Amino acid sequence: MKKLIIQFLKSLRQSFQDLLPIILVIAFFQLVVLRQPVPQFGEILAGGVMVLVGLSLFVQGLQMALFPLGEEMAYSFVRKGNLWLLLLFAFTLGFGTTVAEPALIAIAEEAAEIAATGGVIADVAEARDRYATGLRLVVALAVGFALLVGVIRILKGWPVQYLIIGGYVGVVIMTGFAPKEIIGIAYDSGGVTTSTVTVPLVAALGIGLANSIRGRDPLIDGFGLIAFASLTPMIFVMAYGMFF
C-alpha cells in the first residue's frame, strides 16, 4: 500500500512536469501578450487538478494492469505459434483500445456538435450521440484493420514505406470523392486514434513480435504499426462521410 502511494506521488510529479510547459505557455500568453487575468480561475484550477490526477491515475493503472497483460501476450502468441489467433488478437486490440480512447471521444463529441450546428445532422442530443458513436466505431474498425495488416507486414518483413505510401495514395483519391465537411474530421481522426492507451501497447506488440521472429530487426520491422493505424482511419472516416 505504501509502495503504491509513493508510486502514485512519483507519477503525479511526472504528470506535473509533463504539463508544466503548457502551463508556462498559457500563462505567458495570457499575462504578457494578452495582458488579461485568467478568467474563472477557480474552475480552471479545479479542472487542471482533475486532469493532473486523472492522467496520473490512468498512467499508473496502465502500468499496473494493461501493460503487463498486453506485453506478456505479445510473447505468448509468438510462443503459441497460431497465426489466426494472433491476427484475431491484433484486430480486437486495435478496435478495443481505440473505442476507449479519451482523445477520440473528445473529438467525436466536438465533431458531432459542429455537424449539428452546421445542419449535417439534426441538432438533438440523440442524433449527436449517434453521430459521435458512429464515428468512434468507424475509427476503431479502421485501427483494428490497420493492426491486422501491420502484424502481417511484420511477419512477412515487408518494408513499411510501401504500405504507408500506398495508403496515402488511397487517402488522396478518397479526398477527391468525400464530402467537403468530413475531410477535416477524417484527417484529424488519423492523428487522434493513436494516443496514450494505444501507443505503448501497440509499440510493445510490434517490437515484441519483431524481437521474437528470426531475421526481423526491431527498429526496422517493430515500429510502423502506429503509423499505419493513423492512416486507415482517414480512409474509413471519408468512406463513412460518403455513405452516412
Added chain:
Amino acid sequence: MDAMISFGGTILDMLMDVLPIAGILIGFQVLILRRPILHPARVFVGLVFVLLGLALFLEGLELALFPLGRLMAEQLTMPSFILGEGADVITAFTWTDYVWVYVFAAAIGFATTVAEPALIAVSIKANQVSGGTITVNGLRFAVAIGVAVGVALGTFRIVTGTPLHWYIIAGYVIVIIQTSKAPRAIIPLAYDSGGVTTSTVTVPLVAALGLGLAETIPGRSALLDGFGLIAFASLFPMISVMAYAQISEWRTKRNRDENSDNSAP
C-alpha cells in the same frame, strides 16, 4: 450537484469503454492462451485506476483545458487585439496581423508534444532498440519542432483560408522524397512519430485552437477550417524526424571526412 451527476455519467461512460479492453486482454489470456493472470488483485486495482483516471481526465478537460484553449484562441483573434483598440469587426486584414497566433500555435504545439507521455514511451523504446544511436530527448525535440512548425502552418492556413489538402499533399510529397534519401532504419520510427504526437494533451488544445480561430475569422466555417490542425501536427514530425536523422548522418559523415583528411599525408 450537477457536477456530481455529470461525473457519475462520465464514470458510466468509462465503464462501457474500459470493459471491452479488459475483456479482450483477459479473455485472450484465460480462455484462448489458457494462462493464468499474474497478480489478479494488482490488475483489478489497475483497472479501477484506469477507469477513475479516464473519467477525471475527461471531466477536467471539459472544465479547464477545452474552454481555456478556445478562450485564448478567441482572445488572440479578437478584432481589438488584431487591429488595435476600438476595432469591432474584422473586415480587412493581412496574414501578418496574426503573428501572435502563429507564435502561440508553435509554442503550444511544442509544449504539448514535449509533455506527451506516449512520445516519451516510444522515445525510450527507440533508444533501447537502436542501442543508443537515437537519444530520448533528441527524438522528443525533433518531434516537438515538427509539431510546432505544423500547427503554426495549420493556423496560417486557417487565417488565409487556403485549401487543406494542398498542404497535406505537398507535405506527403516531401515525406516520399525524404523516404528515398533518409537512413533506412529511421523510416518506420519517423512514420510512427506522426501518430504518437497527437495524443491526450495535444489533441484537445490544438483542436480548440483551430475551432476558436475558425469561429472568429469571418468567412471561415468551423466544419471546413476548424479541423485539420491535427493532420498538420501528424505530418510535420515525419519530416522533422527524418531531417533529424539526415542531419545526424551528414554530420557523422562530415566528421569522418575531416578526420580522414587530417590523417592523409
